[in-house]
Amino acid sequence: MTGTIDVSAAVFRGDAEGRLSVERMRLDPPSHGEVRVRVRAAGVCGSDRHVLEGEWQVPLPAIMGHEAAGVVEAVGAGVQSLGVGDHVIIAWHQACQRCGECAAGKPWACLLAKSNDSLLPDGTTRWSDAQGAAGYPYLAVGAMSEAIVVPEFAAIRIDERVPFEVASLIGCSVGTGYGAVVNNARVEASESAVVVGSGGVGLSIISALRLAGATPIVAVDVSEEKLREALAAGATHGVLGGEDLASRVADLTDGGADVAFEAIGRVQTMAQLPSLIRPGGRAVFVGLPPEGQKVEIDGLLLAYEGKTIIGSNYGGLVPARDFPRIARAYLSGALPLDGLISARVGLDEVNEAFDAMRRGERTRSVIVF
Ligand code: APR
Ligand code: ZN
Ligand code: ZN
Numbered sequence: 001m002t003g004t005i006d007v008s009a010a011v012f013r014g015d016a017e018g019r020l021s022v023e024r025m026r027l028d029p030p031s032h033g034e035v036r037v038r039v040r041a042a043g044v045c046g047s048d049r050h051v052l053e054g055e056w057q058v059p060l061p062a063i064m065g066h067e068a069a070g071v072v073e074a075v076g077a078g079v080q081s082l083g084v085g086d087h088v089i090i091a092w093h094q095a096c097q098r099c100g101e102c103a104a105g106k107p108w109a110c111l112l113a114k115s116n117d118s119l120l121p122d123g124t125t126r127w128s129d130a131q132g133a134a135g136y137p138y139l140a141v142g143a144m145s146e147a148i149v150v151p152e153f154a155a156i157r158i159d160e161r162v163p164f165e166v167a168s169l170i171g172c173s174v175g176t177g178y179g180a181v182v183n184n185a186r187v188e189a190s191e192s193a194v195v196v197g198s199g200g201v202g203l204s205i206i207s208a209l210r211l212a213g214a215t216p217i218v219a220v221d222v223s224e225e226k227l228r229e230a231l232a233a234g235a236t237h238g239v240l241g242g243e244d245l246a247s248r249v250a251d252l253t254d255g256g257a258d259v260a261f262e263a264i265g266r267v268q269t270m271a272q273l274p275s276l277i278r279p280g281g282r283a284v285f286v287g288l289p290p291e292g293q294k295v296e297i298d299g300l301l302l303a304y305e306g307k308t309i310i311g312s313n314y315g316g317l318v319p320a321r322d323f324p325r326i327a328r329a330y331l332s333g334a335l336p337l338d339g340l341i342s343a344r345v346g347l348d349e350v351n352e353a354f355d356a357m358r359r360g361e362r363t364r365s366v367i368v369f
Pocket of ligand 3: 045046047048066067172173
């Protein structure tokens with residue numbers, strides 16, 4: 001099991017309709033400090049869709065997916081903390097572990113991380129296609145594949161009692177939402193909160209807000225169905241988005257929320273966020289907008305009303321610390337996550353899963369292997 005192996009993977013080659021092809025790909029063995037993980041579950045996340053819609057450019061062909069959990073099946077030389085058979089969640093932001101930011105506990109701010117270039121930290125890839133051309137794992141993970149190779153530090157061991165489907169989501173949407181609440185906004189008990197966008201990331205924010213004791217928790221979406229799911233995840237109110245959103249939120253939060261989260265990635269809703277919070281409140285940008293788009297904000301809301309805008313990259317997560325914490329909260333029942341999974345699909349149904357997301361139908365499809 002230590003040589004190059006063949007795996008089936010969902011590959012994007014730049015198709016104008018955003019279609020993926022399930023192909024046989026070659027995966028080289030883990031190098032020094034790397035592990036090969038047999039993927040058991042891979043979430044279908046909004047960030048992948050940005051690539052399929054041509055909003056973000058990545059090297060092609062791309063092995064898509066970045067939200068994964070599985071079992072370590074081979075370890076490279078020098079690997080010390082992981083062994084064959086360990087259950088792991090993959091962290092997609094693969095920081096260098098050596099620079100000042102990494103040393104300061106801010107791996108998400110590492111300038112040396114090569115995840116956005118779809119390369120491992122050493123600047124190479126373990127992938128090639130049937131013709132021998134290099135393949136590029138999206139965000140250095142390429143989760144929609146039977147197996148992947150990642151650095152040891154990007155595979156975080158977790159309690160085997162966490163189901164793989166739930167574990168995969170902790171690697172991106174759930175981790176991002178939890179981190180935005182706990183690490184970025186540092187929400188305290190009894191603070192009021194509003195969450196704009198109740199998809200996978202928004203619902204994860206809502207369940208973390210409930211864990212933190214926030215109240216009320218106002219969920220906003222354009223879909224009635226998503227609002228019903230938001231209430232089930234712990235929101236106290238569901239509000240349809242629209243023109244008079246600020247006044248409706250003000251009514252529910254006694255003049256404006258203490259903290260607001262944007263979990264869609266639309267510059268219009270990002271611009272609206274400061275109007276939903278009270279003077280001195282925090283507006284947290286979680287959703288990722290298309291490359292190059294500008295957010296227009298009235299400067300007086302910040303300079304005079306003392307509102308703060310907080311940028312959230314990967315929820316400010318320190319994966320080795322936060323993934324096991326999230327897993328413990330899930331296992332204790334304090335952080336219910338099962339409801340986030342709306343469909344389990346096979347790898348060959350990956351295009352249907354993205355279509356369902358485009359139609360706004362499913363909170364989260366998870367590919368199971
Ligand atoms: N107002 C309110 N809600 C809206 C609006 C709007 N104008 N437009 C879309 N929505 C809702 C959708 O109905 C959906 O429920 O926003 C939600 C977005 O959820 P998903 O498409 O499931 O996306 P998700 O995976 O949650 O990711 C959201 O976070 O990490 C980033 O890259 C990711 O930018 C993406 C964002
Ligand atoms: Zn670093
Ligand atoms: Zn994601």
